[in-house]
Amino acid sequence: MRRHLMKGISETDQKVQLDRNSQIYAEYKNTDITMDGLANEYNLTKQRVWQIIRRCQLGNGDYYQGYVRYKSKEDSLKELGVKGKRLHELMRKWMSEQGAKMITLSGERK
Secondary structure, three states: OOOOOOOOOOHHHHHHHHHHHHHHHHHHHHOOOOHHHHHHHHOOOHHHHHHHHHHHHHOOOOHHHHHHHHHHHHHHHHHOOOOHHHHHHHHHHHHHHOOOOOOOOHHHOO
């Protein structure tokens, strides 16, 4: 099993969440189920389902690899002195370029 990546959660619980996240992503990718449907099925919020899908997309199906990629990019921008709204904008742009599902913000609507 991969090294323990989450603080405050046992390796057993981590595996349960990893399996659940993989199932959610597989259902989203391979069926017509909506994020609302997945949220109801797994007793999660739609926002949490969106986060899981986005991280799996960033990690080529691997939730935790997606998290590592996200944090690495974020840290590299912070090291360059990028922060606040600009950091948020650049991270959204990067995620979109990586093919991650993005939610349109009210200021971005046409």
